[in-house]
Amino acid sequence: MRIPLTLAAICLAGSVSAQQCGGTFSNFVNDMKSEAMSRGFDANTVNNFFANVSQSDAVLRADRAQGVFQKDFIEFSRNLISQNRVNNAATYGQRFASTFDRIEREYGISKGVLLAFWAFETDFGQVQGNFNTLNALVTLAHDCRRPELFRPQVFAALELYRRGDFSPTNTTGAWAGEIGQVQMLPEDIIANGRDGDGDGHVDLKGSPEDALMSGASMLSSLGWRPNEPWLQEVTLPSNLDWSLTGLNHEMSGAEWASLGVQPRTGQIANLPASILLPMGRNGPAFLAYPNFHVYFEWNKSMVYVTTAAYFGTRIMGAPAYNAGNPTPALSGEEVMSLQRKLQARGHDVGGVDGIVGEMTREAVQTEQERLGMPADAWPTRELLNSL
Template identity: 55%
Template sequence: MTRGTRRSLLSLALFTLLASTAQAQDTTAPATQATAACGGDLSAFLDGVKTEALARGIPAEAIDRALAGAAIDQKVLSRDRAQGVFKQTFTEFSTRTVSKARLDIGARKMKEYAAVFDRAQSEFGVPAAVITAFWALETDFGAVQGDFNTRNALVTLAHDCRRPELFRPQLIAAIEMVQHGDLDPATTTGAWAGEIGQVQMLPEDIIAFGVDGDGDGHVKLKDSSPDAILTAAKFIQSLGFKAGEPWIQEVSVPDTLPWEKTGLQPGMTAGDWFALGVTPRDGNTAFPQLAASVVIPQGHKGVAFMTYPNFNIYLEWNQSFIYTTSAAYFATRLNGAPPYDAGNPETGLGDDEMKALQTRLQTLGHDVGKIDGILGSGTRAALQKEQQRLGMPADGWATQAVLNAL
């Protein structure tokens, strides 16, 4: 995520950026003052939270009710420190997640809540398919929302000194939700990092973008699908989604494409790509003026997509390239697109080989970030430069041939 303290809709089981960039800090730092930012005595920390909440205008009664019985959840800390890294290929992840069952359920949900989706489209400009794909991937349409006590999860992560600047505001927002009657501190559950409901949003974003879709006077993303659909739509609109514009489409690419121009980099329009022989599989070339990128998740022999400015909202939702591309593709399937042509991609590298490749790229002077075995944006960009130098197709896909050549 890149919008200040917003971290909603992260699908943190898949999202690895926070874990890879967090700097370990001393979680037992002295914190005896009532305004303690993190760490130390829990009662002193909660006193500081109460002082801040009072300054925000939240009544003392609501604050006391929200924090009564608050406790540190060691399982939250364990989950936070044990986040796995995301190393599946696009075909592996998208094949597993964009299943026939999910597509069928998604189609039924769009029909069942057609009136709500019509409202989302008319008020916020976000198509049903875009919302439904996230709904599916986040919680399987509300079936898997997490069983961690939300209040305690946020207390735990705000008290922990790894990322208090992220989670303390979420705890204050959760207290405000208690004031509104939209969160029960004793019974509301969700993901381990504090996300709530069918589209997994953090409290700050629920406060900012919550929509009462069923008219009961509350925003209940756990129980109310209309609330979840419209709140997601308003949030997506805030990320910059433009009504009536595409987000991604599968394309066929010529063997002579300048591969070094592929990837999520600026400077090309859809019309520029069409002139180079890129052809949309659906035949839609109606947006030649829009900025566009051609992305090839598994190299020049695999599937290719053209992404448009609306694709950026996926990167705001979750920074994993594989997750976001899969979510965007899922939405096109719900919108009627056929399954993609996987092509015949070359075999990628295993974990140890990928780390060896990153180490070699780093030795050559490239900034690839952490040596983590993940083919992320930094590694892909560095790899493209070296592939071009070596006279290889500069597609950013890590193979044994590239590793051997380096």
């Protein structure tokens, strides 16, 4: 489920021109081994680590088959948030209450945030993935789509192996190389792995306490602001200037309130916030606070991030969102057609992929304003036909 793009990977992206990818898999592995030894790993460790590595076609198929992210927010969230998951979140929240209390004390992160990730990533540790992690990482490093992300993860896994915390043959996880109950990449484990159960080891697969503390450490390192909200459902006045909405526009909570924005529950925090309309002005509406942006360091999918953030609020007592009556979503093919038209008008939509991400939404909003349409950034057939 997770589309991994960690802060460490972003920082390394500038060296992609020096990273090798492609060619025969065996030559690629030999190059990796040579680089590993140049980094100071001894030959015996390197040879043992890479001894049985193989390319995984299943990983490549999974990487290219992420159509789930083409679903709209209502469809996606209803698929992921069942009553059973709501009930299980309550159960696990009570079972590991002491760990969540510790996380709140040390990191200022609500248990709802981590329970939502735990639920979506592995169903509370029950489904962690059975892909060989080393094969997955080397396969994706060899593939030339995102070598700047996956090549460093191979060397991080090698470091974990040198420490005795990784098995090239037995460590398994998700198709994209994440390990454990909250699905962390090797670099993240090195930087943020925490011993939550006090046994002297960091076991993200077998120990919920370790996994939760490590996930909290990772969110903190990505910029989580302690003891602040992240998302809040609101109701909007019908005369709101829709061009003010979207994550690229921000005002204080007090300014939004002065425009008639009202919370469904609780009070609006007087923090910088954006109006998030995942399905346009006729669908659900949320205030997105600074912590909402941290979610995008965990996962780049707008629909996943919004769903995970909303589920976190639901776990903490927020009601089910008001679905409203949004204009029907475009199909994946229609979104791609729209993205091509937007590109032709000079907009950067981040690629023609059929996914309504933030760059596509910003381009849609610009064109809606130009055409005199309500500029709520929700792509419609009317806009598609007008372009």
